[in-house]
Amino acid sequence: MAHPSALLASFVVDTTRVPDAVRHEAIRSIMNGIATGLAGSHDVATLTAMKVAARFSGTGQAHVIGHADPLDLPTATFLNAIAINVFDFDDTHPGTILHPTAPVLPPLLALAEVMPISGAAFLDAFAIGVEVECRIANSVSPEHYRRGWHITSTCGVFGAAAATGRVLGLDPAQMLNAFGIASAQSSGLVETLGTMAKSVGVGNAARGGLMAALMAREGMTGPQLPLEGPRGFT
Numbered sequence: 001m002a003h004p005s006a007l008l009a010s011f012v013v014d015t016t017r018v019p020d021a022v023r024h025e026a027i028r029s030i031m032n033g034i035a036t037g038l039a040g041s042h043d044v045a046t047l048t049a050m051k052v053a054a055r056f057s058g059t060g061q062a063h064v065i066g067h068a069d070p071l072d073l074p075t076a077t078f079l080n081a082i083a084i085n086v087f088d089f090d091d092t093h094p095g096t097i098l099h100p101t102a103p104v105l106p107p108l109l110a111l112a113e114v115m116p117i118s119g120a121a122f123l124d125a126f127a128i129g130v131e132v133e134c135r136i137a138n139s140v141s142p143e144h145y146r147r148g149w150h151i152t153s154t155c156g157v158f159g160a161a162a163a164t165g166r167v168l169g170l171d172p173a174q175m176l177n178a179f180g181i182a183s184a185q186s187s188g189l190v191e192t193l194g195t196m197a198k199s200v201g202v203g204n205a206a207r208g209g210l211m212a213a214l215m216a217r218e219g220m221t222g223p224q225l226p227l228e229g230p231r232g233f234t
Contacts, residue, residue, distance in 0.1 A: 005227045009175035012162045016123040028126040029091050033101040036090045040083035041066030045196040050079050061112035069179035073110045074207045080106035082199040096137035100201050103156025104129040107164045107210035111193040117167050133159025152186025153201035160209020168217050180222020181212035183233050
């Protein structure tokens with residue numbers, strides 16, 4: 001019998017089509033994310049992060065919501081996640097207090113500027129990424145949050161990796177490696193709530209998931225039991 005991490009990786013890759021009702025909800029979450037991102041795009045936390053990150057940005061390829069100048073993919077992803085989450089009005093999963101859209105939408109927005117992604121493929125990748133992070137969050141709740149782990153950041157990196165890996169066309173083995181690489185970046189503390197650092201954690205989750213999938217596509221490996229291993233996430 002396959003292990004849970006492998007089963008989850010296969011689910012991401014092998015799901016042929018997301019139901020129309022789920023796609024409809026995905027559209028609603030995406031629109032909410034763009035709206036909250038626009039609202040947060042000129043918040044002091046977003047602008048401060050942009051002031052620093054833009055100094056080191058590579059070739060401009062993707063945009064930050066509400067700003068004209070393009071930045072490199074990881075930086076745009078990082079900043080959009082901050083902007084979407086900074087006011088905490090983005091969508092919330094009641095059972096876990098996870099904000100699903102903030103980590104998952106930004107890498108898809110960035111990739112859509114540099115590669116062809118159909119609307120259907122975009123919606124399916126988003127929905128599957130959200131499904132992955134919520135399933136993982138359910139598996140560790142409520143103890144995870146009570147122990148001080150900021151669940152949007154810690155679980156969000158897996159959702160971002162799943163969504164990114166889906167549109168990149170990773171196979172199940174690569175997707176499993178993407179989860180393993182994402183697990184190495186899973187972090188975030190509830191102690192940061194109420195400070196700018198909270199949104200930095202969410203930005204890192206979005207960027208970390210993007211990088212995890214990109215590195216897995218190039219052959220980087222990770223633990224094969226990132227979720228259920230003796231020293232794994234769960």
